Amino acid sequence: MRWHAEACPCCAEPEDAVRRTFLRAALAGTALACTAAPVFATGASTRSVRIRRVQTGESFEGIYWRDGRYDREALRRLDVVFRDPSMDEVTPMDPRLFDVLNTVARVVGSDEHFEVISGYRAPETNASRAQQSRRVSRVSLHMSGMAADVRLPGRNSLEIARVAADMQLGGVGLYRRDGFIHLDCGPARRW
Secondary structure: OEEOOOOOHHHHOOHHHHHHHHHHHHHHHHHHHHHHHHHHOOOOOEEEEEEEEOOOOOEEEEEEEEOOEEOHHHHHHHHHHOOEOOOOEEOOOOHHHHHHHHHHHHHHOOOOOEEEEEOOOOHHHHHHHHHHOOOOOOOOHHHHOOEEEEEOOOOOHHHHHHHHHHHOOOEEEEEOOOOEEEEEOOOOEEO
């Protein structure tokens, strides 16, 4: 298994592009922090997720945040489950993605495992998928560990997408024909 040391593949870009990417990310993070704070400020001392990776059958069920901080060991385990299985490459996932998943599951009242169809994507994997489909962004947040394509068994993907979009915690994409939704912790938007 390869461990990707950096959270963002943008670091290999020219300096001006990196600076622009950083500024966009900082602005998006500030906007997200302003919209997400009330939803996450529930007074709960723990946050948990239930995840099952479709391709590998691996799963995580447990607490990833307790007493005001993220649990590093839980995040490392989640990074492995969310890795790019085609490249067997692991990257640090943005823990705010797990906050989005936790909040969506709580609001829709589900205690089922999220089935993860796609988590982190190595740039090579994303480029290959983008060549196969116009629906795959060439600058996908999957490459930065900030996005996941998921479904909840027994739940309507349209219902979940509407709930997530109404909360405005990040990006929400509905892929009704494929039966999953895209959730990310980037700027609030929908498609």
